[in-house]
Amino acid sequence: MHLIYIDDSGDEELCVFSALMIRADKWNACLEKIKNFRRDMQTSDGISVYTEFHAWKFVSGRGKIADGVVPKGRRCQIFKQTLQMIAMLPEARLFNVVFPTKASGHAYEALLEGINRALQTWDSHAILICDEGKDAIYTRLVRRMQTSKDGAIDRILEDPFFKQSDQSYFIQLSDFCAYALLRQEHPIESKTKYGLDEAFNLLEPISEGIIRPNP
Template sequence: MHILYVDESGDPGKHKYSSPHFILSGLIIAQDDWSLCLSNLKTFRKSVYTKYGLNQRTEIHASELIRINNLKKYQAIRKTNRINILKDYASQIPMIFCNSKIINICLKVEEFPEADIFELAWSRLLQRYDTYLKKDAKDKGLVIIDDTDSIKLQNLQRKMRVYNPIPSHYDNGSYNAPINNILEDPFSRNSNQSYFIQTVDVIAHLLYRKEFPKGSLKKYGLEYQFNKFEPILLKRASKEDSLGIVRK
């Protein structure tokens, strides 16, 4: 069994205050590696407590570490050290999850004026996860998500189990490739109760910082942190991108 933990960055809606992007990052972990990964995450969190004073039970939330809105416990840690927590996390992820793979979807909303961005991004992610399960893992898998539109995602996944048209490489047509290696509907997990969901939150946010670097944060080098994940990126997810990021 394999597990795909997923978190998002940005807003799939199209309204006045929506973000210009929608990102999904998924971390694939084999069942046999899960316990060791959790143990290593706990060790990392102990080191964060020793070095920065962040309690092991306090959620790591990437955007809050950069700019505090809700997690007031972060106020005891100065901003430079909060960003260093993110940098340390980015450095550790390829070692903690050395046998895992990361899939990334990054869509610029303006490039898909007619599309449902939520469905488009999730269909791309589920398709690539199912392909990985069939061709690489030769196994079945589950999906665990943080806070998202779970009913809409459930309906999308159920539809893709039956009908999932894929463009043919040999002609202008398509063929049906149901995503039948993903079991059950997606499971929701509160991020403050899961180190794994917190990990994909960091991955997704650092991809956002890479794609849309903010001038005021450039002095911290946040736009370079995502590249640390290169050893475990599923680059076959997109042949058109050197890091395998799916952009269309």
């Protein structure tokens, strides 16, 4: 059994989804590793364990994340350290899709189909836990795929569950993964100078690859 945390990132050209897959029997161990990391950030940089990590705002220097100033360069360093931590979560896997922005629905379908194929190979099942925002759209899509004649996602159980990202470390981590992929696929100078165009490579140990539209 797996828990799958999904979040997206994007711009006017690209839509990116990342899905962080956690084995149910490793969930507590993963959570403890994340908590320890956040405690370390609180000690080193004054960033409260309750502060939401929202990738775009975090690396852009937006918002007050600590009592003192955390410079943009340091934020980008923490961003990469967070990706390194994600890559060391016990038996975690990461699924990703990159599609044109106008095809976001197809991107979500492709992501779930890729996840379902892996679950079939592993003889496992999963539930989806997603960031709030498009609850009705994604619920309808999942239900349609679950009831299709070809059983497109027979290994994904129930409707997706939706949580506020500030209430879930795992969704925040999925957001970091998705943003790292966006910056790889669509680099911008203001972030490339901090090495964010190569940050997604840090997730290679857990990555199941990147799904793209058929040519």
